[in-house]
Amino acid sequence: MSGIPCVLVGHTKLFGGSGGGVQHCTREHVALLEAGGFAIRKLEFEFDNSPFDRIARRFSSPRDNPPTGLLGRLDQALRLTQARHVFFALDAFEHLSRSLRRAFPHVTQILLSHGVEAVDVLVEQRLGETVKGGRPDAALARKLGRELVVSAARRKWLAGVVVLSPFEIEIEKWLGTKASLWAPAIILEKPLSIKPMEGRIGCVTTLDHPPNAAGLIQLLEALQAPEFSGEFRLVGQPGERGASIAAQFPFVRYLGSLSDDDLRQEASTWCSFINPIFVCAKGRSTKVGQALGWSLPIATTEFGVRGYIWDQTLLPTPATPASLAQLVIEQSRLSNFDRHRRMTQAIAAISPRVDTVGQQVRTFVRAVSEN
Secondary structure, eight states: OOOOEEEEEEEGGOOOOOOOOHHHHHHHHHHHHHHEEEEEEEEOOOOSHHHHHHHTTTTSSSSSSSOOHHHHHHHHHHHHHTOOOEEEESSSHHHHHHHHHOOOOEEEEEEEEEEOOOHHHHHHHHHHHHHSOOOOOOHHHHHHHHHHHHHHTTTOOEEEEEESSSHHHHHHHHHHOSSSEEOOOOOOOOOOOOOOOOTEEEEEEOTSHHHHHHHHHHHHHTTTSOOOOSSSEOSSSOOOHHHHHHHHHEEEEEEOOOOOOOOOOOHTTTTTTEEOOOOOSOOHHHHHHHHHHHHHOOOTTGGTTTOOOOOTTTOOSSSHHHHHHHHHHHHHHHHGHHHHHHHHHHHHHHSHHHHHHHHHHHHHHHHHHOO
């Protein structure tokens, strides 16, 4: 295999052929590395699952400690490939990075971040206080503090971090990261063969992720106005939460979790792809990139397009649940489909190419390797 040898370390679930945001984000990172000229050797792992580990996970995240034997496998992979770059997908481990630095001081370690977990913990705290009348959640407060300390510790031995949005550049500075690069979203999906149905709109979301869950409920409440007569097709997990939402809002049809192929087939019947979020969450809404690639009309917010190259004059993003609901109602009408689809296509046209961003990643890695 030609190219710059590197080792990409990540949990097995990240490299699946289908899945949610973490899998899509990992596929994007792989595409960028390959476009940047890296020859990737994947090093997949599973977290330890002994009785002791299961008990320990009740008190701390499994992401705090690397799996047994991972350092030895990484040592072997580096010696076999002669790679001078290690990329960590999603998770970096302080103890592993420190040991790797001692054993291979010439190897550059880069985190391919999916976002800083503490950002969403704070959002969850804020949303919870709104529901509880301002009463703070002590458990969430402890979790927030731990996430911040652990996130900073994970970055001590890293040369740099590749992030998903400009906002996270500032977060990385605060955590003490030596260098960071925003890799703008690229479009990997291909256009669908679309046959939209009158009034049918859809949303793909994680139903127990507080920023997404809260935004979804805010939009659905705003859509209870009499002028919306369409069907809101909801895809996501967990199933009990989806069923509860469908019972609360009669115009919602809950479809459960769909495979990538089934989702494409389902989405090809939608008049609009909905991404309701009204807070600044971690990472990036990878599903917006899917909709851009599929050439579906998109109804989302400023926070929904974080990390994308976006022109508000081409496709404006509403700021409130009420204004987003009005856009959703407009897009649910089949007569408006072609006009809104052209707006999506205009945004997709200004999105960066994979080879362009891949070269930016390569330049960044070269720069941090020399420091």
